[in-house]
Amino acid sequence: MTNWLLLHYKLPSKPSALRVYIWRKLKRLGAILLHEAVWVLPDQPRTAEQVQWLTAEIQEMGGEAYFWRANIILGEDNESISQRFNEQVDEVYSDLLKKLEKPRVDLQEISKQYQQATAQDFFHSKLGLRVREKLTSKRGGKS
């Protein structure tokens, strides 16, 4: 059974920079915001660790935060939630594949974006492998 990590929190309304800071961290982590209410992530050692520290940070900022470990009873099934995470990274991967088709590409920049995407690729999207193959075949030198 897939377990999920849920986070919801309330921050003081000012300064607004704190809200942006936390929001950006969650996006960077690859979390999905459901119904503008609850942030969701798959329960994996790394995500659990990161959300734990984020919760502590929100509390330190004077906010209130709840960090839950949950499994779903009704609503979407586990597969379709996983699918949402895949769609999120696949969007980045498709964009990278398109860029790799162009005659002149900035391979360093694409490699960096690829690495960032893989950190959010919790369910091992197949598209990610294609980007990886394309990237490695493009590097210079003899194979």
Add this chain to the structure above:
Amino acid sequence: MKWVTWENIGVDRMASAWLIRRWIDSDAEFVFIPVGEKPKPKTGEPFDIPGERYSHHGGHCTFYALLKENNIKDPTLSRIAQILDEADEIQEVTIEPAALGLDLICRGLRRISKDDFEAIERGNLIYDALYAQLKSDSNLSGADGD
């Protein structure tokens, strides 16, 4: 003195235990309590447990807090703190490619160790090595100016 942390250690706690033993308290004894348990003051000094003094603060890892609170000024240790910040916190600026590798190695080290005590002992070798190499590299380039 006794130092308390949650069991099943990773990159930051392995590094912090090394730092404590080598730089802060050479007689340090470590105590591991279940994840989520609030440490009792009598057990010892807590580290890397949310809400404690030696913990994550303002987007920095526990190793960083240990350096700061103990006023340890060593450029190589500061560099390790930067690596750990990137390994164990969500960062927008990533300038230390070693961070992900170190995280991976420490997780794996815990996995192949029979308990947290063994993981800490083995972790000491990793951090001794990291410290020695970073120090040597910075001497060659003169970047730290000391």
